[in-house]
Amino acid sequence: MAEACETLKKYKTTPVWIVEDHNDALYYIYRAIGSHHLPLHGVTMVHLDSHPDMLIPWKMSADTVFDREELLNTLSIENWILPAAYAGHLDCVVWVKPPWAEQIQEQSVSFYIGKHRTSGTIRVSSTESYFLSEALFSPESQLENKRLITLHVLTLSGSSHTTHDETEPEVKRMRKDHKTQREAEKQDGTAQNCLSKENQNRAKCTHDTVQQRCEDAKSIPEDLEVTNRKIMMEILSSVRKSSAMILDIDLDFFSTQNPFQDLFTDEQFKIIRKLYNFERPSGADEDALLTYTEGRHQLLEQLEEICADLQNGTELKDIECDTSRKELLATLVNSMRETFEDNLDFELIHLAGCTCDDTELPHHVSCQEEITNLTAAMETMLSCLPTPTLVTVARSSDDDYCPKSQVESIQEKVLECLEYLYADIHVQLEYLQQD
Known part of the structure; x- marks a missing residue:
């Protein structure tokens, strides 16, 4: 040394x-x-x-x-x-x-x-x-x-x-x-x-x-x-x-x-992965990577705000996002209400979603x-x-x-x-x- x-x-x-x-x-x-x-x-x-x-x-x-x-x-x-x-x-x-x-x-x-x-x-x-x-x-x-x-x-x-x-x-x-x-x-x-x-x-x-x-x-x-x-x-x-x-x-x-593995069912995790998915460009072109980074940034920020709003009592119908993600959210929320009943924690959804990228947390x-x-x-x-x-x-x-x-x-x-x-x-x- x-x-x-x-x-x-x-x-x-x-x-x-x-x-x-x-x-x-x-x-x-x-x-x-x-x-x-x-x-x-x-x-x-x-x-x-x-x-x-x-x-x-x-x-x-x-x-x-x-x-x-x-x-x-x-x-x-x-x-x-x-x-x-x-x-x-x-x-x-x-x-x-x-x-x-x-x-x-x-x-x-x-x-x-x-x-x-x-x-x-x-x-x-x-x-x-x-x-x-x-x-x-x-x-x-x-x-x-x-x-x-x-x-x-x-x-x-x-x-x-x-x-x-x-x-x-x-x-x-x-x-x-x-x-x-x-x-x-x-x-x-x-x-x-x-x-x-x-x-x-x-x-x-x-x-x-x-x-x-x-x-x-x-x-x-x-x-x-x-x-x-x-x-x-x-x-x-x-x-x-x-x-x-x-x-x-x-x-x-x-x-x-x-x-997170024991908190969500396999089907719920599948929806969370789709919700947080953002395709990475296949190449290493700097402009493409910058575009991806900005898009990923916007998505994570939007989903963080959505989960915070839902946690604070905002109705799902009043959430603004694209149609496909709103449909995924609705399916996820309905499923989780059956699982969590009155203890639904939307912040947990975001924490779990942030772990869903190319690889997941090891278990x-x-x-x-x-x-x-x-x-x-x-x-x-x-x-x-x-x-x-x-x-x-x-x-x-x-x-x-x-x-x-x-x-x-x-x-x-x-x-x-x-x-x-x-x-x-x-x-x-x-x-x-x-x-």
């Missing part, structure tokens, strides 16, 4: 901030920047999640990023990363995704993020469907205060990954010894100190050996289950050039739900073996990377993205992995302090 600024402070132990809503992680990242543990610029974020979280608040002024309190109050779980990139803090984002996540395909790509000259909002020059479907595209020529950002997208597979419990008894023993000694230290802070340090040094030695092997041989471990090893090498190169690294983990990376509730294998694969991947300055972890269970029945066991597995990799961590359960 590139030399960080000499004035940066170092944490005595690697902090691990555990939050409930994922966007709350940004508060602790900004706090680390403010306390000079992270540099102001040039940071890489390694982001393990079933979702990219790289949208941008649609109507938010670009200048909001320079007012931390207003920014944090504006963001939500799907749009908290790129505003930090526009502010200059992140210049590289690595989205490590499980096999069932398809919102952005595997690639290494660079694009500009900047302030749109006309609207004053944040837009990107990327023509990825993920951004186009949210009307976030703008040509580079229309962006001011633009910054180049690199995005790596890598699929981490645990399907055929053999767990440590089956093939690495030494690692398993080291983990058990380390955990035993850590528990003993809580009861006796000095008696077991030497043995604990020995286990920490073993863990560090294992980490350093794997990392050195990657650097010397310009390769990655053969047991690392990634679908594109070339992208993994590009990730290693990017991380080493960065001033610092943030590790960010959403527990729904290991098992995830589409919270894959993992079995225990899949979770274990993905955790082992994550550990192997992270052993190739430098120790992060800090770690943020999002539970994502209150909003039903990570199954409530699994979140505690997943969190325990992740913390065991982090403790093994980084020897000494300071876990802070911030979600327990939140209302």
Whole structure:
């Protein structure tokens, strides 16, 4: 990794901030920047999640990023990363995704993020469907205060990954010894100190050996289950050039739900897809993409207003829109009144509709073996990377993205992995302090 600024402070132990809503992680990242543990610029974020979280608040002024309190109050779980990139803090984002996540395909790509000259909002020059479907595209020529950002997208597979419990008894023993000694230290802070340090040094030695092997041989471990090893090498190169690294983990990376799936019937979802459908041009002509973006923008804005009006009591007959969409709305509303009766929530329709583009939200509730294998694969991947300055972890269970029945066991597995990799961590359960 590139030399960080000499004035940066170092944490005595690697902090691990555990939050409930994922966007709350940004508060602790900004706090680390403010306390000079992270540099102001040039940071890489390694982001393990079933979702990219790289949208941008649609109507938010670009200048909001320079007012931390207003920014944090504006963001939500799907749009908290790129505003930090526009502010200059992140210049590289690595989205490590499980096999069932398809919102952005595997690639290494660079694009500009900047302030749109006309609207004053944040837009990107990327023509990825993920951004186009949210009307976030703008040509580079229309962006001011633009910054180049690199995005790596890598699929981490645990399907055929053999767990440590089956093939690495030494690692398993080291983990058990380390955990035993850590528990003993809580009861006796000095008696077991030497043995604990020995286990920490073993863990560090294992980490350093794997990392050195990657650097010397310009390769990655053969047991690392990634679908594109070339992208993994590009990730290693990017991380080493960065001033610092943030590790960010959403527990729904290991098992995830589409919270809208149980709210609507298949027929209702089919209508919602038609209602929000807007055909993308087949080519990459800039004028065609601009026309599409403007049309998509108008459609989303119109549907948002319609859902708000219906929620506020406006009769469907008084809603102004084209005939075909009004007919779809009527069919949908009649169907949902049978399902929801007096609890009909039109804002939910809009939230669900915004997820209906080229790909839908992933839904894959993992079995225990899949979770274990993905955790082992994550550990192997992270052993190739430098120790992060800090770690943020999002539970994502209150909003039903990570199954409530699994979140505690997943969190325990992740913390065991982090403790093994980084020897000494300071876990802070911030979600327990939140209302």
